[in-house]
Amino acid sequence: MKQQKEIEWTSLEIASKLYPATWSLKDPKVFRISCELDQIVSMAHLQQALDLTIDDFPLYRCVLKRGLFWYYLEESNIQPKVSPEAKAVCAPIYMGKKSDLLFRVSFYRKRINLEVFHALADGTGALLFLQTLICHYLTIKSDDFTGIVLANEHSSLSSVRENSFDKYFIGGMRKIKKPGKPKKAYQIRGTRLSENRMQLIEGVMSTHSVLREAHKYQTTLTVFLASLFIYAIGSEMKAKKRIHPVVLAIPVNLRQYFQSVTARNFFSYINIGYRFEKHTDPLSQVIRDTEKLFKEQLTAENLNDVSNKYLAIEQNMLSRIILLPIKDLILRLASRLAKRQSTSSLSNLGIITMPPEFDGIIHSFSFCTNANRPQMNVCSYKDVLTVSISSPFRETDIQKNFFRLLSQAGISIEIAANL
């Protein structure tokens, strides 16, 4: 009999255990990071680059399988293929049945898109993959670049696939002071687009000009954008709905707080809420309150508590031995309840750096997630800040409010939209 190659498999880490259970056609748990170049993308070269990149990230060759108690990632020999962009933005990747890769690389004109099912990686993890891909692509495409290394290239193969949650958190609950009964947050309503498509509006602006505006309020970029978004949502609220606060769920990249270069998931959440008393709450007050909440929640100690709490549930024997189909049901229900506690989310991928040799060639990066409600994603590359608002709804009032707030402050904005 033929000797079989040993097949490697990996269990999912705590954050990604949620996604295979809670995906749906309305919310396929897919996000996209794109890179826009100054030249039309060549398919053949991109395929070559992808072939090289996949060897650096063996975990991206995995398919998701169902066990009796948990999902797990199993190595496959599927060769990823690049394709011209022909599917809706953030179209479903994992659909429960067919064993296929958990990411997709596509291109359109000058853009290279990487779309990832969230169980495989978070934004920062996937960005590492895209950066490597772009580096390979540009080096293959032109002979001008040789010996270019990414800032994080020295990390070993095993460190990019480590489960950082298990490395840094022990689980178990510390007595956390009860924050009181969680309140229901304001929910944005609207007319859904057909075929569960999503409306993506991307605004490109100068990082410096937005920062200058943020500094006028003595605050940071993320707090400033979060406050503007809260304000934009608040302006559309009906008076009787104003008893519910507008709450933004903000994912926090734990790599900043705990030493890790994993290309998998490693993040936590904080919730920022604001209750509009009357229609005339000034923006400055929203910013002041938001800033305060950020300061309170963004401490290593608080993030530690949150992650340990989730890990404790995962480690609980009872929750382990529940069969997977039942576990799926419970998680689905729990995530539906959790969704009620926030209005939207804002995810900031942060500053993306690329080797300086590529300065004139890379135009911008953009980042968006699939949305079952309007939500915002931000990333920046050099002086190009891209703010994307994805929404399942036809209405664009919140987006209009948000971008008008910025343009009224004298910031020049270029908008691109997919529909």
Add this chain to the structure above:
Amino acid sequence: MQYCRQCHIHMRGSRKRCILCGKTLVSTDCQTDREEVFPEIPPTYERHLALRILVFISITAIAVSLALEMILSTAVNWPLFVIFGVFSTWLGFIVVLWKRHNIPKAILWQVVIVSLLSVFWDWQTAWRGWSLEYFIPIIYVAAEMVMYITARAMKIRVREYITYALLDSIFGIIPALFILFHLVDVLYPSIICVTVSIIFLAGIFIFQGENIVKELKKKTHL
């Protein structure tokens, strides 16, 4: 690039109206940068026409059989048969559709459903014992063969079908209980089925024992 005077924003691409407020855009400079940023994705209508026809036929069949029963009033309860028939077909069909990406699993599910349905039909039609005597032993042996042949023909890797083959062979031992508890009068189909299954089981354990242990460890990790 084009400009919206209401929103004070520049708009990429060649659209006529502002995406934010819907007002008409004005061009600021001549023809530069009107390239689309996103491709236009045509709607993908999934019609499932075959499925709709099947649903239509099922409902028609049930309705007509009920009508005929009321007009002609026969001795046998025909509508019940039609309803069970439609139900059985649908059950089999849905499972195949649902598990179509994993053929060994689909075969296993099919075996379970078809054998349960056969007992049900036999019971509903005066219990002549054909389900336990012939049908189930034959279907188990057939499934073992079909699974092995399809797996080889489709080049499915051993570890992808080994657990299903194992379960299937364990099912194949069940007819031994039929003999033990004197549920059957005709013995030879059950005897053949149990013998074949034991041979299969032995083969699986002797030649693929390690693979099974690894598969089980993976599938049942806590």
